Amino acid sequence: MTAKQIYLAGPEVFLPDAREIGARKKMLCEEFGFVGLYPLDNGLAAAPGETADEKIYAANLALMREADAGVFNLSPFRGVNADPGTAFELGFFGALGKPVFAYTNAAAPLFDRVAASHGVHGAPGGDFCDASGLLIENFGNADNLMLDGALKAQGRRIVRPDASSLPGLGDLTGFMACLRQARLHFGF
Amino acid sequence: MTAKQIYLAGPEVFLPDAREIGARKKMLCEEFGFVGLYPLDNGLAAAPGETADEKIYAANLALMREADAGVFNLSPFRGVNADPGTAFELGFFGALGKPVFAYTNAAAPLFDRVAASHGVHGAPGGDFCDASGLLIENFGNADNLMLDGALKAQGRRIVRPDASSLPGLGDLTGFMACLRQARLHFGF
Secondary structure, three states: OOOOOOEEEEEEEEOOHHHHHHHHHHHHHHHHOOOOOOOOOOOOOOOOOOOHHHHHHHHHHHHHOOOOOEEEEOEEOOHHHEOOHHHHHHHHHHOOOOOOEEEEEOOOOOHHHHHHHOOOOOEHHEEEEEOOOOOOOOOOOOOOOHHHHHOOOOOOOOOOOOOOOOOOOOOOHHHHHHHHHHHHHHHO | OOOOOOEOOOOOHHHOOHHHHHHHHHHHHHOOOEEEHHHHHOOOOOOOOOHHHHHHHHHHHHHHHOOOOEEEOEEEEOOOOOOOHHHHHHHHHHHOOOOOEEEOOOOOHHHHHHHHHHEEEHHHHHHHEOOOOEEHHHHHHHOHHHHHHHOOOOOOOEEOOOOOOOOOOOOHHHHHHHHHHHHHHHHO
């Protein structure tokens, strides 16, 4: 059997040690019997008339279409929410119906994170809003319900760390939990 | 010809006047010859064993699959980036190959917004990072390159306001520009 290919999505591509983390993720994939597809592995020579960002976009799309599954790092990025590029890619996989696995390195649910950083007030109908009057989703989810929903629709959850732990953006504990889920999913 | 249906994505569902904005968006769609599909129009009675957020997720997915196109409000939400739920939905449309139109109510590109709120420093290779050492994308885009890329791949751009204007999250100037683009796209 050819090894299943897993697309490795997440904002760690913005970390100074992005390539090292990618190499570690790919090595872990191999240990679990998978092949990891990491965005930064793309050759990035832009075609004539194509800008660098368009080239990266096209290369990532090609990797996503090639992958059998995706593992998504939905840790908060520059704020309370997941990186929108990673969210985009989760939606892309959702539409293709491919298996998705996800983790976050934030222990607290979205509601608590927003309340802590943007304030919390009661709103009509038993709802809650932040100090700007924006509704705060209160479903106990790790992030926006569309992100958690993509996992729940496949019978899974976004993997979260223990409340006591404070893993950094590049911590791979949750990533390994996702690989174990993926192995169960693919039946080996 | 049956009117084309447009999915109306954006974080205005979190505004106190979410339903009013939705009604205005749908009315504008009608004026432009479209039918607007707004997430909050979903009947939200949860099926047995289904939680409210799973119900909303499933209903939004059904609307997206039904839609002929999507218009996305990619304005920054609780930080420098677009709402991850909206980004998820843009990725969903991208995977399905449906036409997408997008606007933001932030005039400044992502790079400038991150630099203003998270700091900016030179990094190796001519790159720039924020005060946390996280790389800042520097392509002149409105947001993460995957979001802009989805538009560029279809020959469009994320519509941005004039540098002098400061429209709120619910401002619909960019939305109307997207409807004009959609009318051109569908040839009427």
